[in-house]
Amino acid sequence: MATPVRGMSNRALQAERTRQQILETAQRLFAEHGYDATSIQMIADEMALTKAAVYYHFRAKSDMLHAVMKPGVQRIAALLDEADSLRGRRARIEHVVTGVVDFLVQNRSYAVMASSDPAAKRHDKDEQTTQLARRALALIYGEQPTPAERISFAAAFAIADHLPDLVDLTDEQLREALRTTMLRILR
Amino acid sequence: MATPVRGMSNRALQAERTRQQILETAQRLFAEHGYDATSIQMIADEMALTKAAVYYHFRAKSDMLHAVMKPGVQRIAALLDEADSLRGRRARIEHVVTGVVDFLVQNRSYAVMASSDPAAKRHDKDEQTTQLARRALALIYGEQPTPAERISFAAAFAIADHLPDLVDLTDEQLREALRTTMLRILR
DNA sequence: GTCTATATATAGATAGAC
DNA sequence: GTCTATCTATATATAGAC
Known part of the structure; x- marks a missing residue:
């Protein structure tokens, strides 16, 4: 689930990439503003995604943490x-x-x-x-x-x-x- | 404003006492949960007050901080x-x-x-x-x-x-x- | 995989009665 | 000085179209 694996479909690979990018963005914003002051909206905006797109990759904000x-x-x-x-x-x-x-x-x-x-x-x-x-x-x-x-x-x-x-x-x-x-x- | 002073009315003295108690509660909760995760509601509940009562003493949450x-x-x-x-x-x-x-x-x-x-x-x-x-x-x-x-x-x-x-x-x-x-x- | 739309909750804050 | 009631904004999260 968390690690890219040979044999994944293109779609799955893309999803994994997106997931990693979300994590990098989240990490940066958590460090900058603190976890509580970082909203999913801020993460989504930063990546030009929608909140719903972020929720596709993580069921909850705490999972990102x-x-x-x-x-x-x-x-x-x-x-x-x-x-x-x-x-x-x-x-x-x-x-x-x-x-x-x-x-x-x-x-x-x-x-x-x-x-x-x-x-x-x-x-x-x-x-x-x-x-x-x-x-x-x-x-x-x-x-x-x-x-x-x-x-x-x-x-x-x-x-x-x-x-x-x-x-x-x-x-x-x-x-x-x-x-x-x-x-x-x-x- | 912040310090109790001789010659204040009873009401003003009581207000000052309440203000100090709110600050003590806020300090405890800020330390325990963090500022962002502490709501005015939590402070009010802890003191058996209402949110509005807290806002009488502080115009904004950040003023408490x-x-x-x-x-x-x-x-x-x-x-x-x-x-x-x-x-x-x-x-x-x-x-x-x-x-x-x-x-x-x-x-x-x-x-x-x-x-x-x-x-x-x-x-x-x-x-x-x-x-x-x-x-x-x-x-x-x-x-x-x-x-x-x-x-x-x-x-x-x-x-x-x-x-x-x-x-x-x-x-x-x-x-x-x-x-x-x-x-x-x-x- | 990403969207629109929305549900639901709760935040901070204010107005005005008492 | 404290209340009820309410406003407005925004949060997390979900359903379902595409």
Whole structure:
């Protein structure tokens, strides 16, 4: 359903393309205005479609939010799996930080919405993102982190919310500064 | 208008009390659901009032947002003024961090909304909060901060967004851990 | 696959009685 | 100061033509 597959009809391929374009537009507008302040109408207008056309591809607005978040959640989950299989705490931290930084640099706007939009928390019923955060925290500081460790962890990854303040940096500047700073904060 | 004053009539005093209660309710709901997802109806229901009664005290929903944010903005601005008058960078950082930490501990929910709700940015037309952040950044790192310094700054103060994850801490635990961690991040 | 048209709900906001 | 009633706009969402 979500992934293009060989053997699809032309119509199905076109539909898949449209679906992806809707998701890209939605992601951009969610990041810019917030989920709640983004209407289906705005998404449709932006793409020169009608609301009904958008509803053909998504049964509900909240499905768009889930679809937009999904790749990021999967990416981070995979990253934690990889880190789990590494030996040594230092190596684990390095792996997670490097992976997260790469992701942030490649998805500058996405991350903002995912981590700070009230709607993201509201619709995260099975607490996927909360559980990812818990896993990452345990991976780095163990099962009984101190208050100061929990706060360091929060600070390091909360940087994602402030990427818009750093638009003037090139990808390389951002990557380097993010990596150094996050590693320093996490010790 | 905003502050209770000796010599007000009983009716005016009652109105002022109601106004304050509306603001407290609004602040709580804004922090919990986000500004956009909080309707006047929800605020009215919570207080056993009618929508029209709420509109008697505030001409528009956005006025409530401004009123809710105002004390925090003023508090931080005053803090920066004080820090400006101090000599020595270390002393300035200490003063700002101590003041911000006190404020965060005393207003655990407030800060979340103010710093991360999309509506807060959208309605911040004269960029009050943006300018406060710029002032604080310059105060700590000077007029030409490096990318890494800007990121450290963002990380230190972005902790505010994650206070809900720390509800289990007592005020004293939170204050101590916040202070230590923020100072460490800012060096 | 995309449209027009519409159902339904609820938002923010106002007028005017009491 | 608070109410009832209502306006207007817009939201999400659906039915059914093409």
